[in-house]
Amino acid sequence: MIAVLIILVSCCCFIFSTWYTMYKNRNLPPGPTPLPLIGNLLNIERGALVNSLMTLWKQFGPVYTLYFGSKPVIVICGYEAFKEALVDQNDAFGARGETPALDPFAKSRRIIFTNGERWKLMRTFTFKTLKDFGFGKKSFEGKIQEETRCVMEELRRSQGQPMNPARCFSYAFVNVLCSVIFGERFEYSDKRFSKLIGIVDDIFHTMCSIWGQEKNDPSSPFTSENLLYVLHSLFMGASDTVSTTLRHALLIFLKYPDAEDKVREEIDRVIGRDRLPRMDDRLNMPYTQAVMHEVQRFSDIAPLNGPHMVTKDVQFRGYFIPKGTNIYPLLCTVHRDPTQFATPYKFNPNHFLDEKGQFKRNDAWMPFSAGKRMCPGEYMARMEFFIALTTILQNFTLSSEKEFTEDEVAPKLAGFLNFPIQYELSFIPR
Structure with a gap:
């Protein structure tokens, strides 16, 4: 009995000591009181991570x-604090933080999860390699246009019958990358191509010649193995990110057909019906640009952003953040910041239009994040999204037997990303 009592007292002392060490004043930002051992897990509602974090934002302010x-x-949280950390103090807040849930996949996405000199070398390597493959050049735009023609053919085969375009879109955007890197595209019915897409999708959803130099240096990131990791990251981004954004856009158009009509009117006036859209067309299409920006803001595909870590002791807004502390800069709070967007929870292209109807930039638009860890595929994604969306509306009218509610159109968190609901629509040839 005495032994049991001693063990019980010892356990209580250990728990209290751990809790006191954890919660004692270290001049960290305020926040909910943590419990011993489990911390603040009870403050996170199951299945509602983003909503829980945003509720705490309202309760404790922009830094907690x-x-x-x-x-x-x-x-x-919020645009001002986000910018102050990731942009104004990007050296201090620029490291990638820990992601224990993704550790089994971190190796295959090494450019995303590395830090320091290795990360700098890998990022430089990626940008140079992409440029060598033609990214950002006129020839790359041609690859996207070529694949878009194939998508139009696929959509015409539906003969106006309801369909879910998710598979077609995913195949198309991966095919663009294949045509650039491998020098050829694949038919959507190709079994090898389907297997590639399946592997990428499985990994993605379970998560919710320069490389020949220095090849004998074991610490060098320029290896054929790392090349595969970089390509794997690009395939994952190509198959899901742009496809998901496009599916969000079409669902939004089904709910708000006036926006679809205005974009199509601009397409007919600027581009016409006899040629494919080009990236430079967008300069004369302010409403289309506004709609695309608003789709990306509203859909908020990566609401949690990626975890960061401070590289040194930091004084931030009057608080002390020790070196090595994990930082969660929430993109969802930037895109839902009421000081930056008049109707943060509603789809509203006027967020990106001035009083004369011209396109208006907003620094709080950050779908590709900000600072040193911005997505390296931003230009590719924006080009694909613009050409695909405008080509679809150039050739088809969207229709659905179902009327969607605002709640159904709102993005739904699955794991770490926001997805649209599963839906079908008809592509009616014009």
Whole structure:
């Protein structure tokens, strides 16, 4: 009995000591009181991670502290605080933070999860390699246009019958990358291509000649293995990110057909019906640009952003953040910031239009994040999205037997990303 009592007292002392060490004043930002061992896990509603974090934003302000176990995490919310950390102090906040849930996949996405000199070399390597493959050049635009023609043929085969375009879109955007890197595209019915897409999708959803130099240096990132990791990251981004954005856009048009009609009117006036859209057309299409920006803001595909970590002791907004502390800069709070967007929870292209109807930039638009960790595929994604969306509306009218509610159109969090609901629509040839 005495032994049991001693063990019980010892356990209580250990728990209290751990809790006190964890919660004692270290001049960290405010936050909900953590519990011993589990920290603030009870403050996160199951299945509603984003909503829970945004509720804490309203309660504790733009910078607050959460504990996952005994480790503190600093959560940064809203445009001003986000910009101050990732842009104004990008050296201090530019490292990639820990992602325990993704550790099994971190190796295959090494450019995303590395830090320091290795990350700099890999990022430079990626940009140079992409440029060598033609990214950002006129020839790359041609690859996207070529694949878009194939998508139009696929959509015409539906003969106006309801269909889910998700598979077609995913195949198309991966095919663009295949045509650039491998020098050929694949038919959508090709079994090898289907297997490639399946592998990429499985990994993605379970997560929710320069390389020949220095090849004998084991610490060098320029290896054929790392090349495969870089390509794997690009395939994952190509198959899901743009496809998901496009599916969001079409669902939004089904709910708001006036926006579809205005974009199509601009397409007919600027581009016409006899040629494919080009990237430079967007300069004369302010409403289309506004709609595309608003789709990306509203759909908010990566609401949690990626975790960051401070590289040194930092004084931030009057608080002390020790070196190595994980930082969660929430993109969802930037895209839903009421000081930057008049109707943050509603689809509203006027967020990106001035009083004369001209396109208006907004610095709080950050679908590709900000600072040193911005997505390297931004230009590719924006080009694909513009050409695909305008070509679809140039050739088809969208229709659905179902009337969608605002709640159904709103993005739905699955794992770490926002997806549209599953839906079908008809592509009616014009």
